[in-house]
Amino acid sequence: MTETRANTKKLFIKTYGCQMNVYDSDRMMDALAPHGYETTLDMATADLVLLNTCHIREKASEKVFSELGRLKELQSERRALGGDMMIGVAGCVAQAEGEEIARRAPVVDMVFGPQAYHKLPEMVSRTESTRHLHQALRKPIVDTDFPEEDKFAHLPAARKEVTIKRGLTAFLTVQEGCDKFCSFCVVPYTRGAEVSRPVSQILAEARGLVEAGVKEITLLGQNVNAYHGDDEGRVVGLGELAHRLAEIHGLERLRYTTSHPRDMDDALIAAHRDLDILMPYLHLPVQSGSDSILKAMNRRHTAAEYLKVIETIKTARPDMALSGDFIVGFPGETDQDFEDTLKIIADVGYASAYSFKYSTRPGTPGANLGDQVDEAVKNERLWRLQDLVNAQTTAFHASCVGKTIPVLVERPGRMPGQVGGRSPYLQAVHLDGGAELIGAIHQVEIVGTSTNSLVGRLKVSVAA
Structure with missing residues (x-):
């Protein structure tokens, strides 16, 4: 060489x-x-x-x-x-x-x-x-072994010059793996058992990101709200971790994904109530509204239990918006099972959602189930579900018109003289303005919507 x-x-x-x-x-x-x-x-x-x-x-x-x-x-x-x-x-x-x-x-x-x-x-x-x-x-x-050592402890710190290039928002992994073993999912077999990073590691990485100009951090984990990291010999949950991160000067926004309904504990819900930095947008997958399908999926919660969690969250944080995941055509799903899924979507009212047709994953319990749903039926159910979710997303966007919301302006817009950013609800927002607006949170009046975004008008800057 x-x-x-x-x-x-x-x-x-x-x-x-x-x-x-x-x-x-x-x-x-x-x-x-x-x-x-x-x-x-x-x-x-x-x-x-x-x-x-x-x-x-x-x-x-x-x-x-x-x-x-x-x-x-x-x-x-x-x-x-x-x-x-x-x-x-x-x-x-x-x-x-x-x-x-x-x-x-x-x-x-x-x-x-x-x-x-x-x-x-x-x-x-x-x-x-x-x-x-x-x-x-x-x-x-x-x-492809699952080593006993902590891979994060062996990595060099993120380089400041590279972090700067990554922009105003960043991901930060706090938890990896999953112990839930949903019957459709490969994660426990590819990512391994649940492991949480120590609080000190996370805080150090978060401070480095903020020093490099990051304003918003999204905490990542296959089952992020199952976080149980060590803090000098004491176990800390995601709610307390959020409080610790909120103490970092210069960090303006905090998000996390993806969560499991069974791990939305009182401390985390209280953090949503008490911390302005924790954004009022939660991705909380349910997958199905049918108890029989949830059982076959090994989700270990019922539709009613999921709805109770949603009710508790919205009581603590009334402006909370929800996102979800749905699988249609899981083996054995009947017409009534699917109608139950449409009902839970109607009951919750999602700001957005991801939906998929079930497909087998080799090595998962679901791959061995009989009573597979016909592909044409899956297609028709997926279309109906997405039509309902899209209507809810459109309605949620429309409900923002006339409101003034804080927008983190991140980049130049698609059109000259325009900039773009994100609302607290992770919506793309476009507004007239120059490059001097980039890098701060501004109060923006929402004056219209487009297919996948909001249209805003600058009011007052609230953060530098």
Whole structure:
């Protein structure tokens, strides 16, 4: 390897799926930066390409293999010009199908799951040391174990110059894995058991983000409100963690996702009541409104229990808006089960929601269930559900017209002389104004709506 190559190595990461994968990709960049890697937006010029994969969507692994076929061609082109390209597959598909990826795609140099990315510099170094060997003599590195050590403790701190480039908002992982074992979900098998980061780690990372200019932090976890982190020998829940984060000067907004209804405890609900910094927008999936389907999903709560949680939250924070997840066509779902789901949507009144047709995930209990729902029935149910949710979202946007709300202005708008930001309810807001507005929270009167956003008019700045 030439000295020039060693000093100017380029890294391209393609990220699939959830916000936690976005966070993981950022930390992989941080881990590789001290080893001479700089990120590039052009995959074809990269010395190292990483696919950070997600196993939630249907046919996720086949999409990865398709991308690897394209990468094989790019690698051949690089080699024809005297260069090279290392290729790695990370994330949940790697965790679930590591050996299969190594077998089917010999172009891959390393395969590693979400628990191993702190070892990435070592894996890259090992791979670089064997580049002189013929490909037939090289074996890909496969690391899909669930280690006992804390991966976060082994990562370098996020670099300030990179954090600044990430903008005014940032993700911060506080919890990983899940112990719920919903019968449709692969997370316990790809991310492992629930693990919570110590409070000191989280506060240090949050302070670094704020020092770099971040105004809004979203706390991440597969089951984030099950957070139970150590605070000098004492166990702290998400509600108390929110109070600690609220003490950081310069942090203007705090969010978290994704939550489970069974873990919305009194302390967290009280934090929503007491902390202005905690945004009044909660993503709280229910998946189905039918008790029989909830039982088959192993959700371990009923529709009535879910509604009771919603009632308690809205009593504490009347302006709370809800987002949810719904799966239609779970095995055994009858017409009445589906009507029960429409009813719970009507009862709650969602500001937004994500909805999906059920598809089997190999290795999950749901994959072995009979009584599969016909695809045409799934399609029709999904259309009806989305039609209802879209109507609720439109109504929620319309209810904001005439109100004055605080908007964190984040970027130039799509049109000249316009800027864009986010409301407390995570809605995109566009308004007339110059670049001097970016980076602060401003009071904005909502004067109209468009398909997926609000239209505002500047009133008074409330934060610098």
